[in-house]
Amino acid sequence: MGFVRLLPRSSSRARNRVVETDLEIDLEADLEAESEVDVSKKRHKAPVELTALEELPVFDGSPAPIVSAPVASAPVVSAPIVVPQAPAPGVTGTRVIAFANQKGGVAKTTTTLNLGVAFKEMGYRVLLVDLDPQGNLTMSQGLNPDTIETSMFDVLVRKIPISDVIERREVDLAVASIDLAGAELALAALIGRERSLEKALVEVRDRYDFILIDTPPSLGLLTINAFVAATGVIVPVQCEYLALRGLVQLENTLAMVRENLNPLVGVEGIVPTMYDARTLHAREAVEILEENFGDLVFKTRIRKTVRYAEAPVKGSSVLGYDPTGNASQAYRDLAKEVLHGAEAREHA
Ligand code: ADP
Ligand code: MG
Numbered sequence: 001m002g003f004v005r006l007l008p009r010s011s012s013r014a015r016n017r018v019v020e021t022d023l024e025i026d027l028e029a030d031l032e033a034e035s036e037v038d039v040s041k042k043r044h045k046a047p048v049e050l051t052a053l054e055e056l057p058v059f060d061g062s063p064a065p066i067v068s069a070p071v072a073s074a075p076v077v078s079a080p081i082v083v084p085q086a087p088a089p090g091v092t093g094t095r096v097i098a099f100a101n102q103k104g105g106v107a108k109t110t111t112t113l114n115l116g117v118a119f120k121e122m123g124y125r126v127l128l129v130d131l132d133p134q135g136n137l138t139m140s141q142g143l144n145p146d147t148i149e150t151s152m153f154d155v156l157v158r159k160i161p162i163s164d165v166i167e168r169r170e171v172d173l174a175v176a177s178i179d180l181a182g183a184e185l186a187l188a189a190l191i192g193r194e195r196s197l198e199k200a201l202v203e204v205r206d207r208y209d210f211i212l213i214d215t216p217p218s219l220g221l222l223t224i225n226a227f228v229a230a231t232g233v234i235v236p237v238q239c240e241y242l243a244l245r246g247l248v249q250l251e252n253t254l255a256m257v258r259e260n261l262n263p264l265v266g267v268e269g270i271v272p273t274m275y276d277a278r279t280l281h282a283r284e285a286v287e288i289l290e291e292n293f294g295d296l297v298f299k300t301r302i303r304k305t306v307r308y309a310e311a312p313v314k315g316s317s318v319l320g321y322d323p324t325g326n327a328s329q330a331y332r333d334l335a336k337e338v339l340h341g342a343e344a345r346e347h348a
Contacts, residue, residue: 096201096211097268097338098226098233103246104217107236107273109136110308110318112214114328116171117317118335124209127166130176131197131226132216133183138176141169142315151177156196156225157186161203170317172208184221194261197225219253227257232268234338237289239275239282239301244292267296269341271334275301298341300334303327 099108109132116126130137131152135145145151152174154160166174187193201211213226227233235250237243247270257265270293276282290297303326311321319328 094205094208094211095232096205096213096230098213098215098223098230099236100215100219100223100226100233100250101235101237101246102217102219102223102250103238103243106238106243107271107302107308108132108217109140109214111234111236111271111273111302111331111334112137112212113140113170113317114308114319114331115335115338116210116212117319118328118331119210120171121319121332122335122339125207126171127174127204127208127211128171129162129174129197129201129211129213129226131180131222132176132214133178133181133222134216135176135178135180136312137214138173140312140315140317141167141173143167143169143173143175145175145177148175148177151175151179153177153179153183153186155200156183156222157190159196159200162200163204166204170320180222187221187225193221194224194228194257198229198262201229219249224253224257224261227254227265228261230262230265233265234269234271235267236271236273236302239272239285239289241281241285241288243285244288247293269338270297271300271302272297273302274304276304277301298334298337300330300337302330302334 099112101108112128116128120126128137129152135148138145138148138151150160150165152162152165153176155162155165155174162174166172187196190196192199197213205211211229213230215223215226233254235247237247251267254265254267270289272286272289275286286297286301305327307318307322307325307327311318314321318325319331322328
């Protein structure tokens with residue numbers, strides 16, 4: 001199995017950094033190994049180098065999971081994160097954004113909810129979709145996934161209309177239940193298993209400006225469904241060194257989805273979360289992110305604060321729970337960046 005590496009944006013800057021951490025040592029080693037690659041390519045222009053992807057499983061009818069774990073001895077091939085060259089989705093039309101990172105606890109759910117509520121405050125029509133069997137998004141709006149009778153499982157597998165599982169809360173929410181844990185297995189047997197969510201959203205797409213999809217901490221069939229339905233992907237990343245590693249696998253999966261199922265989907269941005277400006281560790285982690293992914297990294301840093309854990313207990317977003325606090329403002333700032341990022345790309 002091949003393991004595709006991300007191409008750092010500016011290897012010379014990274015190379016010149018004082019090596020202080022294990023990860024930087026690893027990155028240096030990676031950079032040495034990639035020394036034959038033309039690292040001067042601009043992010044927006046860089047094609048995906050899919051050589052190693054040919055060795056990865058394709059959608060050939062075999063059950064998920066689709067992505068292989070990286071192997072230490074695997075060949076080193078670069079695959080830069082690609083922003084598709086198509087017109088920016090959503091400046092006109094509905095933007096469908098998947099929040100993904102196969103690592104748990106990086107603030108996917110928190111970001112889906114609070115960004116959604118921030119868009120609603122700005123006057124946009126917002127639907128959230130809970131695709132995580134853990135149902136944390138559903139819970140954070142005061143609903144109990146254990147007692148919900150019809151959920152996204154029924155939408156994806158039994159093909160009931162998605163409008164049947166939408167609850168009106170702070171924002172509209174298509175709910176998850178514990179059943180969703182069986183969805184990957186049930187979907188695996190179905191033809192069109194990767195397009196189930198995309199098809200379900202057709203019914204309601206015109207009613208919303210933003211459809212935000214919270215995904216589970218894996219790159220299995222539920223997350224693939226989100227990528228196929230999405231116009232873009234936002235990746236919340238905890239401000240710590242090991243964060244970079246997971247992004248490689250994430251981009252591999254996205255590259256396969258682009259090849260096979262949805263040519264327009266790509267990473268719209270990376271959100272640094274749980275940022276603690278007092279620690280050198282967090283500041284360096286963000287620097288490394290920016291060195292590697294440039295302006296894909298949103299300028300808004302979501303700081304570490306207990307407010308984000310307190311709000312869901314009250315069945316509320318942070319914007320509802322503490323509307324004037326810094327934690328709420330951070331997601332309003334991010335909402336503006338997400339909006340303007342798309343406009344900027346459309347006019348570029
Ligand atoms: P994921 O969906 O990626 O698993 P969550 O959004 O559920 O992550 O966040 C994991 C935990 O961290 C939750 O308890 C959440 O309340 C908390 N959390 C999220 N964002 C922050 C933050 N910026 N600062 C502190 N805690 C946070
Ligand atoms: Mg979650």
